[in-house]
Amino acid sequence: QVQLQQSGPGLVKPSETLSLTCTVSGGSISSYFWSWIRQPPGKGLEWIGYIYNGERTFYNSSLKSRVTISVDTSRNQFSLKLSSLTAADTAVYYCAWQSPRGGYWGQGTLVTVSS
Amino acid sequence: QAVATQEPSLTVSPGGTVTLTCAASTGDVTSGHYPYWFQQKPGQAPRTLIYDTSNKHSWTPARFSGSLLGGKAALTLSGAQPEDEGDYYCLLSYTGAREFGGGTKLTVL
Numbered sequence: 399q400v401q402l403q404q405s406g407p408g409l410v411k412p413s414e415t416l417s418l419t420c421t422v423s424g425g426s427i428s429s430y431f432w433s434w435i436r437q438p439p440g441k442g443l444e445w446i447g448y449i450y451n452g453e454r455t456f457y458n459s460s461l462k463s464r465v466t467i468s469v470d471t472s473r474n475q476f477s478l479k480l481s482s483l484t485a486a487d488t489a490v491y492y493c494a495w496q497s498p499r500g501g502y503w504g505q506g507t508l509v510t511v512s513s
Numbered sequence: 514q515a516v517a518t519q520e521p522s523l524t525v526s527p528g529g530t531v532t533l534t535c536a537a538s539t540g541d542v543t544s545g546h547y548p549y550w551f552q553q554k555p556g557q558a559p560r561t562l563i564y565d566t567s568n569k570h571s572w573t574p575a576r577f578s579g580s581l582l583g584g585k586a587a588l589t590l591s592g593a594q595p596e597d598e599g600d601y602y603c604l605l606s607y608t609g610a611r612e613f614g615g616g617t618k619l620t621v622l
Contacts, residue, residue, distance in 0.1 A: 433611065442516075443551075443559070443602050445611040456609040492558060496606070500570050501549050501561035 400424040402493050402504035409510050416480040416511075420493030420504050427474045428452035430497035434467060434478040436489040437506075444489075448496075449476060483511045515539070517605050519614035524622055525593045534585040535603030535614045541584035542605060548586035549604040550579055552597075559602060563588060593621050 406418035418434070433448040447457035449467045457465045466479040480487060488511045493504040515538035525531035535548060542548060548566050551559035561570055563579035566586065576592045586603055598621045603614040 435613075442616045443604075443613045445604075445613055448611065458610075496547075496549070496564075498565070500564045500568065501551070501604075503558045503560065506558045 400495065400499070400502045402495065402502055404491075404493055404504040404507045406491075406507055406509075408508055409512065410483055411513050412483055412485065412511055414483055416478070416483055416487070416491075416509055418478045418491055418493070418507060418509075419475050420477070422474045422476070422495070425495055425497070425499075425502070427469050427471055427476055430495065432467075432469070432476045433494045433496060434465075435492045435494055436487075437492070438486075438489040446478065446480075446491075485511050487511050515612055517603055517612050517614040519601075519603060519617045521615070522618040522620070524620045525590065525597075527593055527595060527621055529593050530589065530591045531593060531619070532582070533588040533590075533601055533603075533617045533619070534582065535587070535605070536585045537605055538612065539607075542581060542586045544581065546586070546605040546607070548579065548581075549606075550577075550586075550588045551602045551604065552599055553602065554599040562601075590619075595621050597621055 401423045403421045431448045434446040449455045452469045464481045469476045490506045495502045518536040550563040553559040562573045567579040580587045601617045605612045
């Protein structure tokens with residue numbers, strides 16, 4: 399059974415960098431597409447970016463200058479860093495896996511950007 | 514970033530049938546977009562109902578099915594139940610990008 403467990407802070411100050419981690423069990427972090435997605439309060443889903451086969455990264459063009467997605471294969475984890483935060487980045491952040499076995503989601507982390 | 518087009522809201526009667534659609538911003542949806550469909554209920558993470566156009570997870574109720582219809586991805590619910598109320602999102606895959614639909618709010622009434 400594939401499980402994705404997210405960890406990271408729920409409150410971050412403006413201008414700072416958000417760091418979230420997704421720990422994976424039941425799936426290989428080096429295979430297929432590992433994504434970060436966010437959902438502002440009351441709004442729809444927005445794709446942030448993904449890392450493919452543990453190596454290649456692709457980002458939403460609107461966030462590209464502020465986003466880094468990376469993998470730690472030794473811990474079977476992948477991570478999101480989003481810099482220069484503003485209130486507009488307040489959202490629930492999800493990690494997800496897209497593969498021939500289907501789609502799996504983390505539980506979500508509400509991140510509030512506020513001083 | 515472009516957003517795929519979904520019906521903002523739909524209503525279906527209990528036991529009835531409804532089809533939700535997902536139109537790409539770039540043209541026809543094909544199997545090469547590997548369409549996904551997600552269900553989301555208030556306060557919960559989305560869960561995947563359909564992947565790669567028509568494949569179901571073990572937890573996907575049999576009344577849901579996915580297909581391609583008229584150049585769009587489609588999710589059909591046959592025999593709607595009250596617990597099917599919620600928001601539904603599609604996802605289309607491109608090389609180097611992903612495109613979510615704006616979501617459909619489904620009411621069973």
